Amino acid sequence: QVQLVESGGGLAQPGGSLRLSCAASGFTFSNYAMSWARQAPGKGLEWVSGIYSDGSGTYYADSVKGRFTISRDNAKNTVYLQMNILKPEDTALYYCAKSEDTLIRFRRYEHDAWGQGTQVTVSS
Numbered sequence: 001q002v003q004l005v006e007s008g009g010g011l012a013q014p015g016g017s018l019r020l021s022c023a024a025s026g027f028t029f030s031n032y033a034m035s036w037a038r039q040a041p042g043k044g045l046e047w048v049s050g051i052y053s054d055g056s057g058t059y060y061a062d063s064v065k066g067r068f069t070i071s072r073d074n075a076k077n078t079v080y081l082q083m084n085i086l087k088p089e090d091t092a093l094y095y096c097a098k099s100e101d102t103l104i105r106f107r108r109y110e111h112d113a114w115g116q117g118t119q120v121t122v123s124s
Helices: none
Strands: 003-007 010-012 018-025 034-039 045-051 058-060 068-073 078-083 092-099 111-114 118-122
Touching: 003 092, 003 111, 018 034, 018 092, 018 118, 034 078, 045 068, 045 078, 045 092, 058 068
Parallel strands: 010 118
Antiparallel strands: 003 018, 018 078, 034 045, 034 092, 045 058, 068 078, 092 111, 092 118
16 A cells, blocks of 8 residues: 655754655556655644656745755655754644646645654753
8 A cells, every 4th residue: 555654854953954765665666756744733734845656847835935845755755854954933733645647736635645743852
C-alpha cells in the first residue's frame, strides 16, 4: 500500500537549519508531484512547497520563499525539504503529501496520500 514516512524534524534555533525527508513506497514515485504542508497549533493547513513529478518545477509559499528548498530523488523515492534561516513562526507539524497526478496541487482533496507528520520546533 502507499506509504509516506517523514523524518528529520526536531528542535532548531532561530537562524538554524533542518532537512526533512519523506520516503515513499507503494506507488511509482516518479509519476507524481509531491508537496510539503504544515500545520501550526490552532491554525489551518498551509501549503509550503511542491515539486513536479520530474522535478522540473517547484512552488514555494511566500512565507518560505528564499529560505526553503524542495528537491526529490526519484531513484531513491524520496522528497526533501531543506529549511534554512528558520524562524519561530516555522514551528509546525510538517506533512509530506502525494499529488493525484504529475502536477503541483494546492487542495487537500487533490492529494491522495499523507505521511504521519514530523514536528519542527524553532526556539531559542
